[in-house]
Amino acid sequence: MTAHANEFAVDVRGLRKRYGDVTAVDGIDLGIRRGEVFGLLGPNGAGKSTTVEILQGNRNRDAGEVSVLGTDPAKATRAWRSRVGIVWQDESAPAELTVRETVRHFAHYYPKPRDPEQVIGLVGLEAKAGSRIKALSGGQRRRLDVALGVIGDPELLLLDEPTTGFDPAARHQFWDLIRLLADEGTTILLTTHYLEEAEALANRLAIIARGRVVAEGEPQTLRDRFGTGATVEWTEPDGTTRAEHTETPTKAVADLMRRFDGEIPGLRVSRPTLEDVYLRLTGQGAAR
Amino acid sequence: MTTTTAAPVRTRGGAERLPSAWTIGLRRGALEIRQFFRQREQVVFTFSFPVVFLFLFASIFHDDVKGSGVTASQLYVPAMMASGIMSTSFQSLGISIAIERDEKVLRRLRGTPMPPAAYFLGKIWLVLCTGILETAILLAVGTTFYDVSLPSSATRWLDFAWIFVLGLTACALLGIAISSVPKSAKSASSVVVLPFLVLQFISGVYISIGTIPGWMLDIGALFPLKWLCQGLRGVFLPDSAKVLEQAGAWEFGRIALVLAAWCVGGLVLCLLTFRWKNRRDG
Numbered sequence: 001m002t003a004h005a006n007e008f009a010v011d012v013r014g015l016r017k018r019y020g021d022v023t024a025v026d027g028i029d030l031g032i033r034r035g036e037v038f039g040l041l042g043p044n045g046a047g048k049s050t051t052v053e054i055l056q057g058n059r060n061r062d063a064g065e066v067s068v069l070g071t072d073p074a075k076a077t078r079a080w081r082s083r084v085g086i087v088w089q090d091e092s093a094p095a096e097l098t099v100r101e102t103v104r105h106f107a108h109y110y111p112k113p114r115d116p117e118q119v120i121g122l123v124g125l126e127a128k129a130g131s132r133i134k135a136l137s138g139g140q141r142r143r144l145d146v147a148l149g150v151i152g153d154p155e156l157l158l159l160d161e162p163t164t165g166f167d168p169a170a171r172h173q174f175w176d177l178i179r180l181l182a183d184e185g186t187t188i189l190l191t192t193h194y195l196e197e198a199e200a201l202a203n204r205l206a207i208i209a210r211g212r213v214v215a216e217g218e219p220q221t222l223r224d225r226f227g228t229g230a231t232v233e234w235t236e237p238d239g240t241t242r243a244e245h246t247e248t249p250t251k252a253v254a255d256l257m258r259r260f261d262g263e264i265p266g267l268r269v270s271r272p273t274l275e276d277v278y279l280r281l282t283g284q285g286a287a288r
Numbered sequence: 289m290t291t292t293t294a295a296p297v298r299t300r301g302g303a304e305r306l307p308s309a310w311t312i313g314l315r316r317g318a319l320e321i322r323q324f325f326r327q328r329e330q331v332v333f334t335f336s337f338p339v340v341f342l343f344l345f346a347s348i349f350h351d352d353v354k355g356s357g358v359t360a361s362q363l364y365v366p367a368m369m370a371s372g373i374m375s376t377s378f379q380s381l382g383i384s385i386a387i388e389r390d391e392k393v394l395r396r397l398r399g400t401p402m403p404p405a406a407y408f409l410g411k412i413w414l415v416l417c418t419g420i421l422e423t424a425i426l427l428a429v430g431t432t433f434y435d436v437s438l439p440s441s442a443t444r445w446l447d448f449a450w451i452f453v454l455g456l457t458a459c460a461l462l463g464i465a466i467s468s469v470p471k472s473a474k475s476a477s478s479v480v481v482l483p484f485l486v487l488q489f490i491s492g493v494y495i496s497i498g499t500i501p502g503w504m505l506d507i508g509a510l511f512p513l514k515w516l517c518q519g520l521r522g523v524f525l526p527d528s529a530k531v532l533e534q535a536g537a538w539e540f541g542r543i544a545l546v547l548a549a550w551c552v553g554g555l556v557l558c559l560l561t562f563r564w565k566n567r568r569d570g
Contacts, residue, residue, distance in 0.1 A: 056399060058565070078306050082401040092392035096326040097319070108315050109402045111304030152400070 008067070009034045009156050009187040010055060015064035017050050024050040026211035028064070032189055032204075034155075037182045039202030040191040043282050047211040048191040049089065052160045055189070056086050069156055082110050085154030085186075087145050089161050095134035099125050102133060103147050110152035123147045123177060139170040146177060150186070157181060159190040163197060175200055195278050209282040219274060226281060227272035232256070235266030312406035317413025324414060334380060335422055338372035339429055345494065346434050353496070357528035360496070365430035366520035367493045372422040373452065374459045374513055377415045379484050381463030385411070386476035389467065389566055398564040408464065408558070415460045423452065436524050444523055447540060451519035454547035458512040461554025468561045487513045497532060505534060512550045519543045 010032035017025040025047040032038040040048050053059035054066060057073035057080075066072055071080045093102055103120055107113035120129050123143040128136060136144065142162065149157055159178075163171045171194075178201055182188055192198055198205045199219045206216040215222055230249040234256055235241050246252045249269050256264045272280075325331055342364055349360035388394050397407060430436040439445045463480075470479040488494055490508035497505065508514040521529065522538030530537055 058395065058398065078401040078403060081399065082304075082306065084399075086396075086399040088392065088396060088399075090392060092396045094319075094323055094393060096323045101319075101322075105315060105319055106400065108307060108312060109400045111306050111401075148396070 007033060009069060010038075010189060011065075011067040012051075012055075013065040015051065015054065015066060016062045017047075017054065017059070018062055023211055025054075025061075028208065028211070028213055030206060030213070030216075032187065034187050035185055036203040037178070037188045037190070037201050039198035039205035040189065040208060041193070041195065041198045041205050041278065042191075042208040043193055046208045046282070048193075048208060049160055051208075052158055052189070052191055056084070056158055057081070079111075082152050083155045085149040085152060085157040087149040087157065087159045087162055089164070093133050093141065093144055093148065096132060098130055098132055099136070099144055099147075100129040102144065103151055106148050106151050112153055113151050114153045116151065119147050119151050122150070122180065124173070139166060139173075142166070142170075142174070143177070146174075150181060154186065156187045156189070159188065161191055161193070163192070163194065171197070195275050199274060207278060207281050214281045215277075223272075223274045223277055226277040227274070229272070231268075231270050231272065231276075233266065233268040233270075234264050237265075241266060306401055309403040309405040309409065312402055313409025314413070316402075316406055316410025317417075320410045320414035321417050324418065334376060334418065335425060338368045338375060338422065338426055341371070342368040342426060342429060342434075353529075353532065356532050358525055359435065361434040362436055362525060363496060363521070363529075363532075365426065365434050365436040366524045367517050369423055369426045369430070369524075370455070370491075370513060370516040370520050371488055371493045372426050373419050373456050373516060374484065374487075376418040376422045377456050377459040378463040378466070379480055380418070381411055381415065381460055382466040382480035383476045385464060385467035386470045386480075387473040389563065390473035390476075392565075394564045404562075411464065412457070412460060415456060419452070419456045430524070439523055447519070448523045451516065451523065451543065451547070454544065454551060455512060455516035455519070458547050458550035458554055459516075461551065461558055462512070465554060465557040465561055468563050471567055487511055490514075492517050497534060509546075512547055515543045515546045519547075 008031050010030060012028060012030040015025050015028040015030075016023070028047070028051060030038075030040075030051075040051065042048050050059065054061050055068050055073055057068075057076035060074060066074070069080065069083055071077070073080075097105075099120060100116065103116045107116050117129075120126055123146050125140060125143055125147065128140055133141065133144065146159075146162070149159070162178075163174050166174065175197070178188060178190070182201075188201075190197075190201065202219065204216070204218050205222070206213045207222070208214065215226055217225065229245055229247040231243055231245050232249055232252045233241060233243045244252060253264070253267070253269065256267070345368070346361035346364040349364070352359050353363065385394075394407075427436075427438070431438060439448055466480055466483070467476070470476040487508065490500060490504040491511065491514035492500065492505075492508070493513070500508075505514070518533065518539065521533075522540060522543075533539070
């Protein structure tokens with residue numbers, strides 16, 4: 001099978017998508033290796049969801065080459081769909097059914113599903129297996145969404161902003177679940193606008209803004225590559241706070257020392273965090 | 289090999305057999321029926337609506353219809369059965385599928401290897417089940433209170449069977465087709481109920497054929513409800529009532545033709561227009 005020979009689970013070249021006058025995706029390249037957790041990070045409206053929907057085979061593209069598990073998702077077949085698991089941004093499970101009924105039913109769609117009871121356990125819903133879906137909390141519904149995403153034993157799992165609206169405890173539980181799936185060898189693509197989430201889960205990540213990839217790599221590498229220099233902050237005699245981003249912080253401090261003739265009021269020198277890198281790259285960090 | 293992830297990479301061959309559309313369709317049917325009957329409110333209102341209307345009309349209008357050998361009450365029994373068949377198929381599906389689309393149930397299904405045909409099959413099973421129940425209830429009320437007798441011959445039962453199946457299927461397919469018209473679930477019931485209500489007036493459900501202007505009847509004759517009503521009158525009323533029909537006959541042959549044509553046309557319409565996502569979702 002050519003799909004097996006392909007090192008990349010997802011291979012995207014020059015992807016473009018416009019909605020009327022708005023360009024949502026403006027030439028994105030992505031390569032996601034088999035077995036890795038890949039984070040697609042960006043602010044709302046950056047083009048994350050559009051990209052993922054195209055990878056799911058649920059949206060047409062205007063231009064570019066897309067290969068998901070060796071197949072163009074625009075020509076998705078049932079066999080291909082059985083190898084790709086999807087967890088949607090908004091929940092959509094039938095309210096009147098119980099968790100167990102729903103998971104069991106979805107298992108029948110797939111040629112080689114996982115054991116429904118095992119999947120219910122995997123997402124931590126054993127205690128709720130007999131409950132109607134309408135009686136579940138938001139976090140529990142999300143867990144059910146993941147259960148339905150993995151019931152077919154997918155090779156690739158696509159998660160679109162899976163933890164939006166979670167409280168911190170629920171988010172950490174969810175992360176554990178994703179790590180568990182990753183440890184089992186599932187290739188995972190997840191979009192998020194939470195930097196800490198991408199940093200906690202992803203082997204590699206791409207930061208996208210205004211429909212383009214502005215940085216790609218391991219979280220540590222991104223910090224090192226884009227987080228050069230430092231920010232020097234001080235207070236002017238009139239009381240205003242000034243900040244300057246510089247590649248030569250020592251020289252900047254020496255210059256200030258000369259200007260103030262001694263102690264510099266409110267002096268602070270800080271190295272950029274990954275968050276600073278993210279905010280700068282996505283054009284949200286104007287104040288920094 | 290030095291890799292950062294020690295986990296085995298998940299890959300699979302493509303040799304497994306996918307479950308057939310028929311099998312999944314049966315499972316979906318069972319699931320749809322279970323879901324339907326768990327919504328108490330919906331069950332009560334779906335089934336009581338035509339019964340209440342039958343009670344109202346058949347009790348208000350009960351005089352003999354001259355020269356036909358039947359009472360107005362008797363006329364209302366097949367009329368309300370036809371209306372009940374259309375409400376369990378056309379109206380229920382039109383509204384419920386629009387809601388499922390709005391709540392993204394359809395989009396989720398589209399993301400699985402479930403074949404689209406299995407979804408439609410499941411809906412047909414649901415409609416068959418609720419349609420049979422609805423018809424049985426109306427028939428029980430009709431025979432008990434309004435002097436309608438069950439078909440006396442096997443031929444008439446057979447006519448009843450094909451009229452029921454063709455009429456139900458045609459209306460169900462039209463319901464699936466109209467579900468794509470409303471922009472959101474909020475407007476679904478208005479979009480679906482208005483044409484249904486109009487059809488009931490011009491197809492001889494509420495008002496007898498003899499009272500409706502000819503041009504209205506001609507429009508009604510373009511749609512399945514008129515023929516469904518006529519066919520059921522033919523099954524449940526004595527032949528003396530034929531004089532009330534436009535053609536002075538039951539026209540079973542033409543009924544079969546029109547309903548079958550609507551089954552084919554409705555299927556084509558569904559295949560051409562069915563959407564898995566809302567318009568605003570692209």
